[in-house]
Amino acid sequence: MKKTPLYDRHLALGGKIIDFGGWAMPVQYSNVIEEHNATRMKAGLFDICHMGEIEVKGPQAFELLQWVLSRNIEGQDIGQLKLSVITNENGGIIDDLTVYKFDQDRYMIVTNAGTKDKDFSWIERQKKEKGFSNVEIKDISDQIGKLDIQGPLSQMILQKLTANDLDNLRYYHSMNTKVMNFPALVSRSGYTGEDGFEVYADSRKIGDIWEELLKIGADFGLKPAGLGARDTLRLEAGMMLYGNDMDETITPLEVVYGWITNLEKEFVGSAALRQIKEKGLSRKLVGFEMEDRGIARHGYKVFKEGKEIGIVTSGTFTPTLQKAVGFAFVPTALSEQGTEIFIQIRDYQAKARIVKLPFYRRKK
Numbered sequence: 001m002k003k004t005p006l007y008d009r010h011l012a013l014g015g016k017i018i019d020f021g022g023w024a025m026p027v028q029y030s031n032v033i034e035e036h037n038a039t040r041m042k043a044g045l046f047d048i049c050h051m052g053e054i055e056v057k058g059p060q061a062f063e064l065l066q067w068v069l070s071r072n073i074e075g076q077d078i079g080q081l082k083l084s085v086i087t088n089e090n091g092g093i094i095d096d097l098t099v100y101k102f103d104q105d106r107y108m109i110v111t112n113a114g115t116k117d118k119d120f121s122w123i124e125r126q127k128k129e130k131g132f133s134n135v136e137i138k139d140i141s142d143q144i145g146k147l148d149i150q151g152p153l154s155q156m157i158l159q160k161l162t163a164n165d166l167d168n169l170r171y172y173h174s175m176n177t178k179v180m181n182f183p184a185l186v187s188r189s190g191y192t193g194e195d196g197f198e199v200y201a202d203s204r205k206i207g208d209i210w211e212e213l214l215k216i217g218a219d220f221g222l223k224p225a226g227l228g229a230r231d232t233l234r235l236e237a238g239m240m241l242y243g244n245d246m247d248e249t250i251t252p253l254e255v256v257y258g259w260i261t262n263l264e265k266e267f268v269g270s271a272a273l274r275q276i277k278e279k280g281l282s283r284k285l286v287g288f289e290m291e292d293r294g295i296a297r298h299g300y301k302v303f304k305e306g307k308e309i310g311i312v313t314s315g316t317f318t319p320t321l322q323k324a325v326g327f328a329f330v331p332t333a334l335s336e337q338g339t340e341i342f343i344q345i346r347d348y349q350a351k352a353r354i355v356k357l358p359f360y361r362r363k364k
Contacts, residue, residue, distance in 0.1 A: 001019055001022060001023055001024040002022055002023045002024065002050070003023070003024050004023065004024075004025070004047055004049035004050055004145075005049055005145050005203045005204070005206050005207055006047045006049060006145075006206065006207055006210055007024060009207060009210060009211065010025075010026040010029075010047065010224075013026075013029050013224055014029055014030075015027075015028070015029050015224070015226060016028050016029075016226070018227070020050070020113070020227055021050075021113050021114035021243075022113075022114065023050040023113055025047070025050060025226070025227055026047070026224075026226040026227065027226045027227045027228045028226040028227075028228045028229070029223070029224050029225075029226060030223070032226070032228035032229050032232060032319075033319045034223065035223055035224070035225035035226060035228070035229035036225070036228075036229040036232050036233055036319045036320070037319055037320075038151070038221060038222070038223040038225065039150050039151045039192055039194060039223075039225055039229060039233055040151065040192075040194065040233070040319075040320050041151070041152065041221070042151055042152065042153045042220060042221030042222060042223075043149060043150065043151035043152070043153045043154045043157055043217055043220060043221065043222040043223075044149070044150050044151055044192070044222070044223055044224070044225035044229065044233075045147065045148070045149050045210070045213055045214060045217065045222055045223070045224050045225060046147065046148040046149075046150065046224075046225050046226075046230060047147065047210070047224075048146040048147060048148050048198070049144075049145045049146050049147075049203065049206065050113040051110055051111060051112065051113050051116075051141075051146060052110065052111035052112070052113065052115075052116025052117075052119065052120075052139070052141045053108055053109075053110055053111075053139075053140050053141045053144045053146075053200075054108065054109045054111065054116070054119065054120055054123070054137060054138070054139055054140070054141075055106070055107070055108050055136075055137070055138045055140050056106075056107045056108070056109065056123070056135060056136075056137055057103075057105055057106040057107070057135070057136050057138075058105055058134050058135035058136050059105055059134040059135070060132045060133070060134040060135040061105050061106065061107055061135050062104075062105070062107075063132060063135075064123070064126065064127055064130070064132045064135050064137075065099065065107060065109075066265065066267065067126060067130060067266070067267055067268065068086055068122070068123055068126050068267065068268060069084040069085070069086060069099065069267060070084055070085045070086070070087055070252055070257070070260060070261040070262065070267055070269070070270075071083070071084035071085075071099075071260045071261070071262060072262040072264075072265050073099060073101070076099070076101045077101065077173075078101055078102065078103060078104070079101070079102075079173050079174055079175065080101055080172060080173050080174075081098050081099060081100045081101070081172050081173065081174055081187055081189065082098070082099050082172070082260075083096070083097075083098055083099075083260055084096070084097060084098075084099055084260050085097070085252050085257055085260060085261070086119060086122060086123075086268075087251070087252065087267070087268055087269035087273070088122075088248055088268065088269055089268060089269055089272065090248075090251075090269060090272050091251040091252075091253075091269040091270075091272040091273040091276060092247070092248035092249055092250060092251060092269070093242070093246045093247065093248060093250055093251065093252060093255075093257070094115065094118065094119065094122055094248060095111055095112055095115040095118070095119050095242060096112070096240070096242055096246070096257065097109050097110055097111045097112070097119070098110045098189070100174055100185075100187070108140075110146075112242045112243075114242070114243065115242060116139070116141060120137065120139055123137055124137055126268060142203065143202065143203055144200050144201070144202070144203055145200070145201055145202065145203040145204075145205070145206025145207075145209075146198060146199065146200050146206070147198070147199045147206065147209060147210060147213070148190060148191070148196060148197070148198050148199075149196055149197050149199065149213060149217075149222075150190045150191075150192045150194045150195075150196030150197075150233075151192075151194050151195070151196060151222075152194065152195060152362075153217075153220045153221065153222070154194070154195060154196045154197055155167075155195065155197070156220065157213060157216055157217045157220055157222055158179075158186070158197055158199070158213070160216050161179050161180050161209070161212060161213065161216065162177055162178070162179050162184075162186060163177050163178040163179075163181075164177040164178075164186075166186070166188075166197070169186065169187075169188045169197075170188065171188050171189065172187075172188065172189050173187065173188060174186065174187035174188075175187075179199055179201060179209055180205075180208060180209055180212055182201050182202065182205045182208070182209065183201070183202070184199055184200060184201040184209075185198075185199075185200040185201075186198070186199055186200075187200075191230065191233070191234050191237070191239055192230070192233035192234060192237055192239075193233065193234075193236060193237025193238075193239075193358065193360055193361065193362055194233075194362055195362070231316065232316055232318060232319060235314055235315075235316055235318065235325065235326070235327075235359070236318045236320055236321060236325070236358070236359050236360035237358050237359075237360055237361075238256070238287065238357035238358025238359060238360075239358075240255060240256065240285075240314075240327070241314060244298055244313050244314050245285060245313040245314055245327050246285075246313075250285075251273060251276060252273075253273060253276060253277055253281060254281055254283055254284060254285060254329070255285040256285065256357065261273065263277065280332070281332045282331065282332060283310070283329045283330065283331055283332060284329070284330065284331075284332050284335040285313065285327055285328070285329055286327070286328060286329075286330055286335050286354045286357075287325065287326070287327055287354065287355050287356070287357040287358075287359060288325065288326055288327075288328055288341060288343075288352040288353060288354050288355060289323055289324070289325050289352060289353055289355050289359070290323065290324035290325070290326075290343075290350060290351075290352045291350075291351045291352055291353055292350035292351045292352070293350065294324065294343070294345040294348075294350040295315060295316060295317050295324045295345070296312045296315035296324065296326045296328070296343045296345065296350070296352065297312065297315050297316075297326075298312060298313060298314055298315065299311065299312065300312040300315070300343050300344055300345060301343070301344045302328050302329075302330060302341050302342070302343055302344075303341065303342040303343070303344065303349055304330075304334060304340075304341055304342065309330055309331055309334060309341070310328050310329045310330040310331070310341075311328060311329055312326050312327070312328045312343060313326075313327045313328060313329065314326050314327045315327070318359065318360070320360055321359060321360060323359075325355075325359050328341070328343075330354070335354065336354065337354055337355060337356050338353065338354065338355075339353070339354045340352075340353055341353070341354065
């Protein structure tokens, strides 16, 4: 398994290591509920060094990304980051990712860990096929370490190590600054539903930043958090997981990514997606809450009036809401909020109800 620069530190903290898409990653340190609640109420610190960073720069950087991405990035400001997806010719999702704009001709895309190499090859292919000769694509993942600090006290903790005033950093924007006197890029977004920040720094220095954040954060209730808490937090916040809730057989129109799919511009897969939209969607990803006892898991079958109608893509018991919730694909005609469905859990069908997403929304 590949290891992040923080691997030895995870072992020293007692982290339970699992194989996550070929990476040796901590699933938990103490327990999932404790780490989840710390992030919701105080702050959690996550190792995200396994994710991919790809630099796209040159006079045709914008043109290439505009062709590759589903989202229109024409109005993106320098320092702003935007969520988007890459789709194949059929409109299927190759990856969901974040696009950072550093200059008029310099961008960085942050990919999922397991899709980074596939994304890089796809963008290279599109560059060649479209004849974009004035753009350079570079995988810089090994040079960069990435931490996420999330939770209501995350700004207070991170500010103690950061040169610039984080009050000036708007949501979905980034700034070049110093963290512990190391050059760093800090952005404000997150995968947990809480206020929070991403810290990008030299992979050789990221361990020092990790340790200092844990040391300073201890007085504020900060805890290191593993993949288990990351999963329960993202599900409560209505965030999807690539490989679970979407893949290349699923289009952004069928999940909650229709809003970042601009069919008024041309991009790879746009023609196919316009046809799909015109024809009408046969299925939709919905959120549901369990009404009977039981937890729906990935792959469980969904029923209505005794007929199998869909499948669960993600599901868990949420520590914050104290409810079992999940995502499932169901026919569009049965996707309305309030619709009663049944999920096969072992030897019985448990009642659930389709609800509005996200399941959890933080108080401003």
